[in-house]
Amino acid sequence: MGTVITTSLFDDAGFSVADAEEVTAECDHWFQHVDATFSTWKPESPLSRLRRGEIRLDDVPGEIRTVLELCRSARTITGGWFDPWAVSDGVDPTGLVKGWSAQEALRFFIDGPARGVMINAAGDIATLGGPAAGETFHVGIVDPRDPHRLWGVVAVQDAIATSGLYERGHHLWNPRTGSTDVEFASASVSGPDLAIADAWATALMVGGQSAFERLERTPDYEGLAIGDDGRSVSTSGFVCSPVTS
Amino acid sequence: MKRAPLVLAGTVVGLTGLLSFRTPTASVSLGPLPTTPGTTTTTSPQAGGSGRGTTTTTTPHQGGSGQGTTTTTTHTGGSGQGTTTTTTTPTRGSGGGTTTTTTPATTTTTAPPATTTTTTPGSTRSAIGASVNYFYGVISVKVTARGTTITNVTIASLSDGGNFRSQSIDNQSIPILEQQALAAQSANIQGVGGASYTSAGFERSLQSALTQLGL
Numbered sequence: 001m002g003t004v005i006t007t008s009l010f011d012d013a014g015f016s017v018a019d020a021e022e023v024t025a026e027c028d029h030w031f032q033h034v035d036a037t038f039s040t041w042k043p044e045s046p047l048s049r050l051r052r053g054e055i056r057l058d059d060v061p062g063e064i065r066t067v068l069e070l071c072r073s074a075r076t077i078t079g080g081w082f083d084p085w086a087v088s089d090g091v092d093p094t095g096l097v098k099g100w101s102a103q104e105a106l107r108f109f110i111d112g113p114a115r116g117v118m119i120n121a122a123g124d125i126a127t128l129g130g131p132a133a134g135e136t137f138h139v140g141i142v143d144p145r146d147p148h149r150l151w152g153v154v155a156v157q158d159a160i161a162t163s164g165l166y167e168r169g170h171h172l173w174n175p176r177t178g179s180t181d182v183e184f185a186s187a188s189v190s191g192p193d194l195a196i197a198d199a200w201a202t203a204l205m206v207g208g209q210s211a212f213e214r215l216e217r218t219p220d221y222e223g224l225a226i227g228d229d230g231r232s233v234s235t236s237g238f239v240c241s242p243v244t245s
Numbered sequence: 246m247k248r249a250p251l252v253l254a255g256t257v258v259g260l261t262g263l264l265s266f267r268t269p270t271a272s273v274s275l276g277p278l279p280t281t282p283g284t285t286t287t288t289s290p291q292a293g294g295s296g297r298g299t300t301t302t303t304t305p306h307q308g309g310s311g312q313g314t315t316t317t318t319t320h321t322g323g324s325g326q327g328t329t330t331t332t333t334t335p336t337r338g339s340g341g342g343t344t345t346t347t348t349p350a351t352t353t354t355t356a357p358p359a360t361t362t363t364t365t366p367g368s369t370r371s372a373i374g375a376s377v378n379y380f381y382g383v384i385s386v387k388v389t390a391r392g393t394t395i396t397n398v399t400i401a402s403l404s405d406g407g408n409f410r411s412q413s414i415d416n417q418s419i420p421i422l423e424q425q426a427l428a429a430q431s432a433n434i435q436g437v438g439g440a441s442y443t444s445a446g447f448e449r450s451l452q453s454a455l456t457q458l459g460l
Contacts, residue, residue: 008435123439131435142439153434162438188438 005031005102009109010116012132019113026108027119034101037061040094051090067093067100074199077218081203081211099161099198102126124161126194140243144185144226151226152240159194163187163201183208184225190238191221372457 007027009020039045047064049055057065071084071093084093102121106128109117116129118137127137136155143151144164154160164186187204189197200218203211204225215223215235222238234240 010435118436120436120438123437125436125438137436138434140434140437142437144439150434150437154438160438164439186439 005119005121007105008118008120009112009114010118010129010131011114013115015113015115023108023112027105030105030108031101034063034097037063038067038094038097038101040092047093051092067097070100070195071096071199074196077196078199078203078207078211079214081207081214082199095202096195096199098122099124099126099159099193100195103159103194121194124159124194124198125156126159127156141188141224141240142186145228145230150243151232153243154188154190154224154238154240156190158190158192159197160188160190161194161198161201162189163198163205165205183227184233185228187223187225189215189221189223197221370458374453374457 007024009015009024036042037045038047040048040051042048046055046060050057050060050064057068068091071082071091074082074096075084082095084095085091098121102119102124103126105119106117106126109128114129115133116131116137117127119126123142125139130136136157138153139156139160140150141152141154141160141162142164143149184205187201189200189204191197191200200211200215200221200223204215204223207214212223212225212233212235215221222235224232224234224238224240226232232240
């Protein structure tokens with residue numbers, strides 16, 4: 001499936017559009033490279049070949065080992081609620097690759113032309129700086145009951161990931177029971193790293209209340225989950241304000 | 246406060262699939278002619294193909310002297326990697342409220358699943374995939390290919406709870422359109438977070454179209 005990644009640059013002091021285009025072109029190349037490496041759709045990608053057992057872990061690009069290591073950490077951190085190994089056909093780190101690649105892409109913009117950068121990988125967002133001096137990025141969270149509306153607005157320091165059923169239907173499953181039942185319509189998690197936030201968002205969807213309690217005890221990451229009935233639950237540090245026009 | 250131009254570069258990537266390595270030639274322009282002064286518009290049309298594809302235009306109606314946004318998305322043609330570059334230039338006037346409506350510049354034929362396939366190597370051919378039920382309704386995807394290279398993928402039909410969207414929306418533009426529309430609901434946000442806009446139905450219809458084309 002295709003994914004759209006957008007990169008937005010902000011600076012109230014101005015910047016060179018030519019410089020911005022140069023650095024976003026580097027960013028483009030990075031995502032193309034990630035796609036070529038990690039696509040489970042492309043049979044020739046190193047990850048696909050690894051999954052088929054054609055190449056060994058020692059022979060894959062270092063990025064794949066990095067991501068699998070990150071998956072292992074995420075599985076531990078989330079208490080197993082995020083588990084890329086809980087699939088029938090070998091490891092599938094796809095759920096984490098998008099967030100990881102967006103987080104990594106921020107490196108192109110450090111000391112770059114603009115003060116603020118927001119990379120939005122199909123709804124999962126990694127940021128650097130802010131929209132203007134002394135300002136923090138604000139991100140609207142989609143209302144899972146009506147994806148054309150916003151549920152609320154969150155101030156985002158670093159990253160925020162959202163997992164939900166409303167766009168892709170049931171693509172989540174419980175790694176412990178194999179069940180596809182979920183407790184929430186969507187879950188959003190903010191924190192310093194988009195890949196980990198992404199894993200947590202998935203964990204909240206499948207792990208429900210017990211994953212939530214675990215997240216509450218985890219420093220730096222905060223979560224919000226919205227139910228089909230419109231009710232929400234969030235960790236104590238998650239601040240979501242109403243949408244203002 | 247004068248704001249610098251916002252540059253938006255969009256990359257179309259298929260982590261679990263599609264499109265990034267195949268070059269769509271659709272040109273998607275989101276964007277109005279801003280009515281506020283001080284707007285710079287960057288366009289880089291590179292219609293690599295022969296004019297295939299669809300154009301979707303989003304037209305924000307300015308609420309007073311509010312925000313104007315112009316976005317031009319260009320899919321570069323050729324046989325290489327498909328890359329979408331989107332350049333957005335907002336201006337911020339004194340006002341706030343912006344509402345967005347979407348106006349299709351090109352309306353699709355809402356052909357039922359049917360195949361138009363020619364077998365001449367190197368020729369352009371297309372196939373419409375099976376109509377597949379997905380979370381919101383029924384979707385079918387049209388794939389155009391030249392030789393063994395996919396040159397365009399569009400949504401041939403999209404039925405959404407009785408609200409038939411009779412516009413052909415380049416599937417890659419949907420998330421951008423959605424984001425633009427959502428962001429326009431509030432002047433105080435810079436982005437929109439949500440679950441990925443991809444659907445299993447899209448993928449399944451696509452696969453059926455690819456099979457028809459022998460790809």
